[in-house]
Amino acid sequence: MVYTSMDLASHLKPAHLNLLMKIAESGQLQRAAQMVGMSQPAASRILAEIEERVGGPLFERHPKGMVATALCEICIRHAKIILEEYHALDEDARRIMSGQAGRARVGAVTGPAVGLLMPAIRAIKASAPDIEMTIEVGPSTELVRGLVEGRFDFVIARIPPEYDARDFRLQPARSEIVSLLVHPEHPLASKTRIDLAELTAFEWVVQEIGSPIRQAVEAAFHEKKVETPTRVTNSSSLLVVLSLLESKEMIAPQSEEVAKMLAHGPLGTKLVALDLADPIMVSPCFIIRNRFRQLPQSAMQVLDSVYGNL
Template structure:
């Protein structure tokens, strides 16, 4: 430091002015090292850090949100980034490094061997209507009773739409022709509010709308035969290492399966 830090006296060592300056700075350095150690342990244990995850709508509501609440309860400092969208966009984002993992389906054009896939649960389709709908209080409704109504359905090629169309085809019933194409919940709720439109949604979303805090006034039709959607997967890159906070979240997702 360019000069003596201590002076020797009969009763011990005494700091010089330069020594006292070094001691003050050393205390700050040691305090910062302690903070670094604490922050590092919080990140490596999953108590803080960042997680970037995407999901299609049904699993986002039924699987991802309960898992996020569980992680936040034990690690409130973890920063979550959540995107909800179609499988094509989510898997593209995973490949581009924008997500740690996604809950989706493998779209055409992707090789499943490039990913780690772990099955999530299958989705059931609920057909939502307003409580005043002519069929709202009927039991075991057949699909043949539904073709005459207006429908608001996700875009062509979406899994829920494919499942609904397949259910009509299996029973050799003509698919509905009076259709509005939209994946927007705002559009769906607006149409359901004042018309006898039928809106297929995942069961998790239907339960959230009918019984959740949003205060929406919708009910699900009771079908004679359930409509099932192809299952989703928890998808992550095969050769990537997840941060500890993401591992904690993915484990919480598995607990909800």
């Protein structure tokens, strides 16, 4: 009886294919059985079953050994491909289960994205380059909404007031310090211990109303009983900030991590962070996870790397 390809595929196992290859390689049924870890009677029975299913002999028996037939050569050619795919499947599954492959989808507000998330991802890329990363930077409201909707595995952000913190797993991240960036030729660039009252007459490019950095800057002015700057451009775009900082009169508040990155940026000359008499602090961020979802192993590996940088 000759079986169809579907019948044959459903009955042949990797061990059967491996046996065929070892018989062809050694020319001896007994030796092939030893190589695949089975008894000779079992190997003989499996070979007979395969020959029945393919509809013809796979080996010619000679005094010096077994020689593969043309039919066997075809079977072996396909067996090599199939076994390679099995091995690849096993390796890929092992890498995913160990966190060395798979996907990680992370969001962060700008400061922690630069100072906390990027170092963690560089470390992960060195140890597990096959993890596919998706990274988004945005305001906390959008990030936490994305986490709730399942678009992120975890985010580094602040809990917006419309969300219940009890729905999340929270880990405090670093506190943020605000740096005031200026052009190197700004009138205050080389001055030390600057009071906020000295800054009100200059132009500012500031994040939109309600953003954490803007709130921190305004709170610092209010605490010192100093009028907030009136010559303001509203923008959270780093491209806009860099463009406007070409002016020698502009001041741009940024998180300390971003300021350090931009201090060696594309202006051709280094930006300068003003030396303030009193630091301006931003409300802290959290590493936020959905309490009701389990992280994939790949995302957990990224999270562990972030924890290692705290």
